Amino acid sequence: MKIREIAEVIESFAPLSLQESYDNSGLIVGRLDDEVHSALLAVDVTEEVLDEAEREGCDIIITHHPIIFHPLKRFNSSNYVERCVERAIRKGIALYACHTNLDSAPEGMSYHVGSMIGLDAMRVLQPRRDDPTTGFGVVGVLPRAEGVMSLLSRIQTIFSVGAVRYGDLPSQDMMVRRVAICTGSGGSLIDEALAADADLYITADLKYNDFMRGDGRMVIADIGHFESEFCAIRLLFDIISKKMCTFAVRKSVCSRNPIHYLVGNI
Numbered sequence: 053m054k055i056r057e058i059a060e061v062i063e064s065f066a067p068l069s070l071q072e073s074y075d076n077s078g079l080i081v082g083r084l085d086d087e088v089h090s091a092l093l094a095v096d097v098t099e100e101v102l103d104e105a106e107r108e109g110c111d112i113i114i115t116h117h118p119i120i121f122h123p124l125k126r127f128n129s130s131n132y133v134e135r136c137v138e139r140a141i142r143k144g145i146a147l148y149a150c151h152t153n154l155d156s157a158p159e160g161m162s163y164h165v166g167s168m169i170g171l172d173a174m175r176v177l178q179p180r181r182d183d184p185t186t187g188f189g190v191v192g193v194l195p196r197a198e199g200v201m202s203l204l205s206r207i208q209t210i211f212s213v214g215a216v217r218y219g220d221l222p223s224q225d226m227m228v229r230r231v232a233i234c235t236g237s238g239g240s241l242i243d244e245a246l247a248a249d250a251d252l253y254i255t256a257d258l259k260y261n262d263f264m265r266g267d268g269r270m271v272i273a274d275i276g277h278f279e280s281e282f283c284a285i286r287l288l289f290d291i292i293s294k295k296m297c298t299f300a301v302r303k304s305v306c307s308r309n310p311i312h313y314l315v316g317n318i
Contacts, residue, residue: 053299055112055146056084058091060152061295062114062150062288066157070186071162075152076118081137081316082146088112090300093285094307095149097136097277104306111145114292116161116284118149150288155188156180161235162190164287165254165280168210169231170194177232178244187254187295189234197227200271202251207254211279214313218273219263226271228252235280256280279310 059079071077082088092110094101097119105113119136129135140147155161166174177189194203200221208216220229231252232245238255239262245253250270266272281288285303 053088053296054084055079055082055086055088055148057112058088058112058292058296058299059084059148061292062148063153064295065291066150066153066154070153070156070180074121075119077149077151077153077313080118080120080147080149081140082112082148086146088146089301092302092304093288094304095141095282095284096307096310098306098308099132099136100138100306100308101304102136102139102143102145103214104304105145105235106143108302110302112148113140113145114148114150114288116149116151116154116281116288118151119147128290129309150284154284154287155235156186161281161287162188162282164283165211165233165235166190166192166231168283169207169229169233171233177234177248180242189232189238191230191232191245191250193230197229200228201253203228203231206275207273207275211282213275213276213279214311215236215315216273216275217252217258217263217268218271220268221271222268224234226251228271236277237282242266242272245272254280265288276309276311278311282307 059195088111090110091112092105094115096117151246174192175189176187177191179187228251230250232250234241234255237257239258242265252271254273258274
């Protein structure tokens with residue numbers, strides 16, 4: 053299979069035109085006309101993921117996060133980015149990323165998370181001006197109201213979250229019906245979640261003061277960046293395998309969270 057064919061399938065779901073200006077989605081290492089035989093899907097390109105690709109005979113790694121965000125001025129193995137890119141080139145392993153275009157695509161990342169939680173009637177939380185069906189985040193409703201702590205506990209289990217950080221509760225017996233979601237770093241969409249009358253906003257990478265912005269009307273919860281985006285592996289698998297049923301696609305077992313949690317009594 054040519055890389056071009058794989059890219060066309062991914063980009064038919066998540067066009068590169070949807071990526072943000074700061075992003076670096078698309079083919080990062082390799083040539084579009086190169087032949088590949090097996091793909092490995094991961095959240096990030098890491099040395100462990102490259103080990104796995106070599107071990108399993110995968111000659112393209114498709115990730116959510118691009119390994120290169122900023123221009124590289126040298127290749128001297130001084131950090132993991134340089135080492136991974138050098139190694140991929142030497143070993144003939146192509147690297148492809150599907151990042152903010154997958155976030156903004158219709159039925160993209162946040163929609164996928166909402167489906168895992170069980171939300172109905174989802175719509176885009178921050179629509180793009182040129183196309184309201186695309187954009188960041190979603191807001192939807194649960195089939196029935198659920199206690200906020202019960203829901204947070206369920207989310208912690210679904211996404212294997214080491215620790216859920218959340219803001220003040222309007223009341224301990226608060227019930228949640230409307231939920232807003234933005235996978236990855238979503239602090240910038242808190243106002244949109246409030247405007248959508250969400251009872252709960254789920255995202256990641258929140259700052260201290262972000263948790264106060266619920267203003268007694270909405271609970272704000274941080275479930276972790278990796279945890280909120282690990283589903284990219286399954287989403288990419290579904291996108292590719294539905295249209296390329298004879299192409300070998302493997303979900304990485306070495307894609308891991310770089311953040312660790314020390315849990316104990318204080």
